[in-house]
Amino acid sequence: MATNSISSKGGRLTLIKSVLSSIPTYFMSVHVILVSVARRIEQLQWDFLWGDGGAGGHYHLVSWDQICMSKEQGGLGVRRLVLFNLALLGKWLWRFVEERERLWRRVVVAKFGVDRGVLVSAMRVEEGQLRVWNVQLRRDVQDWELDQLVDLLGFLYDLHLGQADNDALVWDCPRAKGIFTVSSFYGALVEDKCVFHGTLVYLWKSVWVPGTPSKVAFFVWTASLGRILTIDNLIRRGHILVNWCCLCGQVAESIDHLFIHCSVSSRLWMLVVAIFAMVWVQPGSLFVVLQSWVGGSVGKRRRKAWILALRYLLWLIWLERNRRVFHGVAHSITWLERCLLTVLYSWVTGLVDPDVLAFTDFVENLIC
Structure with a gap:
């Protein structure tokens, strides 16, 4: 590999x-x-x-x-x-x-042999109108096993069998x-x-989306659990750092601020929402974004692009954040917007190097 x-x-x-x-x-x-x-x-x-x-x-x-x-x-x-x-x-x-x-x-x-252990041999016999179970244990029951024997007998007598039912071994397990x-x-x-x-249901279908590169899906999963190493998480791990957002330089960096509330990230969100002609209220947390980003109202033709746009937008913000922190390289918002549309095109169509006309048609189809 x-x-x-x-x-x-x-x-x-x-x-x-x-x-x-x-x-x-x-x-x-x-x-x-x-x-x-x-x-x-x-x-x-x-x-x-x-x-x-x-x-x-x-x-x-x-x-x-x-x-x-x-x-x-x-x-x-x-x-x-x-x-x-x-x-x-x-x-x-x-x-x-x-x-x-x-x-x-x-x-x-x-x-x-088969006489070792606690195997049970049971046979249903009829006494008039009453059916009873002839249970034969192959060893004496220990004191601490009496409750299990009672449960076994209760299970047998709760069975409702018809006259013509044949005995069969069935694996009683869901989906088996x-x-x-x-x-x-x-x-x-x-x-x-x-x-x-807890009662919180994990939105796994919103994280593991077909067509998303495995490294991006893994990143979205980590971010959805709140475990990526933003500055606030690094401080919790004992690092002494100045907590500020390297994208906007205004407030402390957290997962929700970096990906949603930051002014640079908000520009990218507004671009995606405007392309799909959606009315979108900025949510308070990344979990709510994943919960609401289902694509039901954008139409079947644009649904794949809408769903993948969220994944790459989060990935793009994280890459730009790391470039600024570790390499001191900051791209303009125009460059980020162009990169967002280009990569989204390659994810949806499977083409790495789109020509100008094909890319233009792709963007127009998203807007329409």
Whole structure:
């Protein structure tokens, strides 16, 4: 992979999901991974994502717990190795019960038997009009397992079975359609282990938009969580800095000010709104912008350009801010406006070097 792809956060995330998380998959499908080994691998992935490389000096802007959440919950969907290991091993338990005539199962039964553990053999019998369950435990119940036995009996007697119903093994998990899958088992394990606080729903569809470059989508995700290193966030991390906005030079720099309320950023917002002939009230926070920028009233033909315009506008503001802070280079507002339209054209059409006529038609189609 090219160096610039690896250096971007989007490229690193792709490598983690496709390579680093997949390397131990075969081992975990047949063995129990040590928790210490899993934690070490996850630490390497976390360091790699934020560009640490073992030398230090890079902030880990988002916790690993947050990263391992699904995109719908505000994470990146990276797998927890310990839970994924359990899901992979659970596949063998399911196959052991389901594939009773397979050679591998008969070998296991012949060598180890099936009388160990706490397996339950249950049979429904009829006594007149009353159906009862003949539950036979293969070992004595311990005192601390009585509650589980009561729950089991309650579950069995709550079942409503018809006269002609045949017994079948069904995987009771949402979106699995009765068939066991490793992904559905992993999702159930994650939901069981994670506790989510608050009632705020993460707007993942407003962050992960098709057509957006991975590095830009990763940046928008980080900004939506309030974790990018603006001066106010650096001060919270212990840096002694003068808090001022390098774009307007008037007030303190925060995420909401930099991307929305700054006079330079406001000019760019007004350009986008004017092109699409929209009436727009400046919101108070970036989260509200992502929540409201759905593109429902701009028409189907211009919706893609409208949605992508928000992503590149945020990215353009961040690039200009960093150029001024680290390189001392400040571009004019006219240059930024031209850059905004040119890159938006390339994102929507897929063309890198547009000719003048095609670019003019593109802008006219946005206005119309």
